[in-house]
Amino acid sequence: MKRILIVDGDMAVRGQIGRHARLEGYEVAEAGDGYTAVSMCRQNAFDIIILAILLPELDGFSVCQTIRSFSQVPILMLTERTSEQDRIRGLELGADDYMTKPFSPRELMLRISAILKRGRALDSIAPQHIEREGIHIDLTARRVMVDGTLVSLTPKEFDLLTLLAGHPDVVFSRKKLLDTVWGGELPEDTRTLDTHIKQVRHAISPYSDRIVTLRGVGYRFEKN
Known part of the structure; x- marks a missing residue:
């Protein structure tokens, strides 16, 4: 079973994503702040991370950069911002995809599936x-x-x-x-x-x- 870590300061958002992920057959873990997310990634293996940019204490950009220093796990970033500069910054830090809130949970699940498939495709070639x-x-x-x-x-x-x-x-x-x-x-x-x-x-x-x-x-x- 694929494992997803959902990192968002909003409990309702974590719950919404978690419900849809479980329906798709994923095992779900949650973190409400950046430091907790980094700690969980150091101690556990996840197949993909859903990471909000706006987080308590440590923002998503910093979390992404820190995780990339020790892990290659795929990261999909979530933000309320629509700035292309923010989107490109996240991708340059190593994020695999980027979605703007509010988002369609169904589209999010499709993007997660696509990221995981891309990883398998790169391995296969x-x-x-x-x-x-x-x-x-x-x-x-x-x-x-x-x-x-x-x-x-x-x-x-x-x-x-x-x-x-x-x-x-x-x-x-x-x-x-x-x-x-x-x-x-x-x-x-x-x-x-x-x-x-x-x-x-x-x-x-x-x-x-x-x-x-x-x-x-x-x-x-x-x-x-």
Whole structure:
């Protein structure tokens, strides 16, 4: 049974989401503030986290960033705000999706299902290990070693590197990368993709030139 952690300061919202999640067959846990959420994530394994931005004591952005320092669990963020800047900030911190309150519980359940399916799809398109001249990618542990040294990548950076390095000499359009890694949640002209590519290149230095930019087209990982 899949386990969901619902993090929201509003007990009524937690109850509403929890009821629908249980009807869909999920096991549900709840946290009413950010510190409790982080503590629960350190002590328990969850399949996905529903995380409100407005929380007592520690806001959702900080919670997301903290969780990403030790866990790759999928995160869907909830907010009352409609600002695109807030949405992009959450995604850049490692959130997998974003919904604005008030929301349809049915749509939320569909998005949760889609996130979990995307994770399985990414796992299915690559082997358990990828070796590319000095770069070792462990798909099972989601670790990357460069010349024997462990490097730090966010979940989205890891997925980008896995997709590109797992298909060397294949050109991926911006749309394909955004659809596969972000689930089509970002517009094609977003700078988020470019920022993540830059961070991946920095992480895999001295092999950063293996990721080639094809202006107006997309990116390619060169095999040799």
